[in-house]
Amino acid sequence: MTGSGYDLVVVGGGLIGAAIAWGASRTGASVALLDEGDVAYRASRGNFGLIWLQGKGVGKPAYMHWSLRAGRLWKDLAEELHAATGLDTGWRQTGGLHFCFSEAELDKRRDVLARSQADGGEITMQFLDRTALRDLVPEIGPEVVGASFSPEDSHVSPLYLLRALQQALQDGGGSYRPGIAVNEIRPEVGGFAVATPTGSVHGRRIVLAAGLGSARLAPQLGLSMPVEPERGQIVVTERVRPCFPYAANCLRQTAEGSFLFGSSHEEAGFDEGTQVATAADLCATALRVLPGLQAAGVVRIWGSLRVMTPDGLPIYEESSRYPGAFAATCHSGVTLASVHAFDIGPAIAAGALPAAVASFGSGRFDVQAT
Numbered sequence: 001m002t003g004s005g006y007d008l009v010v011v012g013g014g015l016i017g018a019a020i021a022w023g024a025s026r027t028g029a030s031v032a033l034l035d036e037g038d039v040a041y042r043a044s045r046g047n048f049g050l051i052w053l054q055g056k057g058v059g060k061p062a063y064m065h066w067s068l069r070a071g072r073l074w075k076d077l078a079e080e081l082h083a084a085t086g087l088d089t090g091w092r093q094t095g096g097l098h099f100c101f102s103e104a105e106l107d108k109r110r111d112v113l114a115r116s117q118a119d120g121g122e123i124t125m126q127f128l129d130r131t132a133l134r135d136l137v138p139e140i141g142p143e144v145v146g147a148s149f150s151p152e153d154s155h156v157s158p159l160y161l162l163r164a165l166q167q168a169l170q171d172g173g174g175s176y177r178p179g180i181a182v183n184e185i186r187p188e189v190g191g192f193a194v195a196t197p198t199g200s201v202h203g204r205r206i207v208l209a210a211g212l213g214s215a216r217l218a219p220q221l222g223l224s225m226p227v228e229p230e231r232g233q234i235v236v237t238e239r240v241r242p243c244f245p246y247a248a249n250c251l252r253q254t255a256e257g258s259f260l261f262g263s264s265h266e267e268a269g270f271d272e273g274t275q276v277a278t279a280a281d282l283c284a285t286a287l288r289v290l291p292g293l294q295a296a297g298v299v300r301i302w303g304s305l306r307v308m309t310p311d312g313l314p315i316y317e318e319s320s321r322y323p324g325a326f327a328a329t330c331h332s333g334v335t336l337a338s339v340h341a342f343d344i345g346p347a348i349a350a351g352a353l354p355a356a357v358a359s360f361g362s363g364r365f366d367v368q369a370t
Contacts (some may be wrong), residue, residue, distance in 0.1 A: 005202025006032045006175070008349060009194055010209055011182050011217065013037075015047075015158065015333035016340055017209035018165035023345020025174040031349075032175040032201055033166070034182055034194065036213070047158040047306070048234065048263045049254075050247050051335045052096060054125050054150040055112040061119040062359045063313050066339065068121060069356075071152055073338035078156070084168040089160045090255040096153025096247040097128075097136075099289050101143050109148040125150045139243070141291045155247040157254065158334055165337070177201075182210070185220045187322045192221075205324040207348060211307045212270075214329055222321030224362040227329055229305040233274050234262035235282050237296040244290065251286045251293075259293060261286040274303045306331060310365055316344065316357040326353065327362075 010021040013035020021033040053071040057064030078091035100106045106127065113125050128136070129146045136149075170176050184195040191204040206221070208214050214225040239257030246252070251261050261282040279301045287294055307329055309315055314330035326348050330336055347354045 005191060005204065006030045007203065008032075008205045008207065009034065009192065009201055009203030010207045011185070011194060012208065012210035012213070013166065013176070013178065014209070014211055015162055015165070015337055016211075016328055016330065017207065018162060018169065019333075019337045019340035020207055020209060020328060020345040020348065021174060022165050022169045022172070023341035023343075024349035025169055025172050025345075026341075027346045027349045029349040030174075031169065032177060032203065033169055034180040034196065034201065035166075035176065035178045036181050036210075037179045047334050048232075048260060049090075049155050049158050049252065049334060050096070051091075051093075051154040051156060052247065052249075053123055053152045053335075054096060054098065054148060055109075055116065056332075056335070057121075058112055058115050059119075060313060061121075062356075064116065064119060064121045066314075066356060067332065067335055068123065069343075070332075070336045070339040071154070073342055074154060074156075077338040077341060081161075081164040081168055084171060085164050087160060087164040087167060088255070089164050090157035091154060091161075092156070092245065092247075092255070093152075093154035094245040094247065095149055095151040096155075096249075097133075098148045098249045099144050100146050100148070101288065102145060106146050106148075113148070123150060124152050136246070137244070137290075139290055139292050141288050143288050153247045155252050156334060161334065161337060165341070182213075182217065185217060185325075187221070187325070192322075192325060205348060205351070206326065208325070208327040209329065211329065212305060214327060218327055221325040221327070222319040223317060223325065223327045224365075225315060225327055225329060226362065226365060227307050227309055227315075229268075229270055230308045230331075231266040231268040231271065231303055232263040232306055233266070233278050233282065233301060233303045234260055235279050235286075235298055236260055236300045236302070237293065238299050240293075240296050248289070250282075251289060258299070259286070259296060270305065272303045272305055274301045314357070314360050315362050316353055317361045317363075318353055324351070 007029040056067040218225040319325040
């Protein structure tokens with residue numbers, strides 16, 4: 001920290017803010033990460049943990065290429081976090097399966113690949129009929145006719161990832177401040193002052209990465225963050241023997257042995273609750289894929305709120321009114337964690353966003369409305 005404060009203050013200690021903060025600190029910047037804590041709408045609680053590239057950003061080339069870069073940097077992210085902290089994030093690149101229950105669904109997956117390739121997406125993807133799929137997953141259910149498979153897909157524990165990012169920041173000399181609610185941000189000479197219950201935190205630059213709280217704080221920095229909540233529910237089973245190493249569109253097995261069934265996408269306002277009917281649907285789909293899981297007991301169900309922009313794409317922006325004030329949000333905090341750490345964080349520490357995210361400013365919503 002300099003005499004006038006930190007080089008960078010990041011408001012929001014979730015996956016996006018923690019990745020940006022650690023990435024900036026790796027360049028030598030002094031960084032403070034302000035985290036409201038688990039009382040916040042912590043999106044990582046409801047993240048299914050997929051780094052999913054097949055079909056990502058179809059029809060939206062800039063987002064597709066940004067996601068492909070992120071997925072291909074994930075090996076470096078997992079290795080560097082492990083080297084820095086000794087923590088295993090649970091990242092495994094065993095490939096991803098999108099299961100199909102009809103030939104029509106398989107045709108839709110083929111169309112996804114064709115559209116991705118038409119937009120220049122060089123994603124490795126193949127199609128497995130039932131016979132080929134059974135070679136990979138012998139316990140497959142009788143209703144599954146095939147799957148699309150990409151060896152580039154992977155999965156990770158979102159909560160271990162969050163812990164590793166926060167720990168790496170601290171071990172590298174950054175300041176992690178949990179339990180800090182932010183109500184006011186004031187531009188001042190030479191930077192910004194963030195008002196907290198324990199006093200003001202000052203920084204030359206600031207990043208607003210507060211998820212759903214960003215909508216309220218953004219206008220104080222001359223920014224716009226039109227984000228809304230999307231509820232997701234996930235079913236968790238008891239631990240069973242390791243039997244399914246792959247990432248998949250409707251289930252995955254964690255490093256600890258539990259299966260996750262998910263996830264739902266619901267417009268429920270700020271309600272984080274769960275519904276038996278939704279959980280039953282998630283279980284039913286998972287059992288169509290792996291009928292043997294009917295013997296596994298369900299140990300918990302949870303709901304959480306994810307962050308959605310009007311078009312589902314990220315927002316990365318610097319304030320034109322107050323240069324040095326930045327905003328960042330996205331729906332894919334796990335997949336994009338690598339580029340947030342390796343691209344966005346260092347770029348903001350240097351004073352500007354990278355050119356690759358130039359199309360993701362909030363001004364696009366004004367254009368769409370017009």
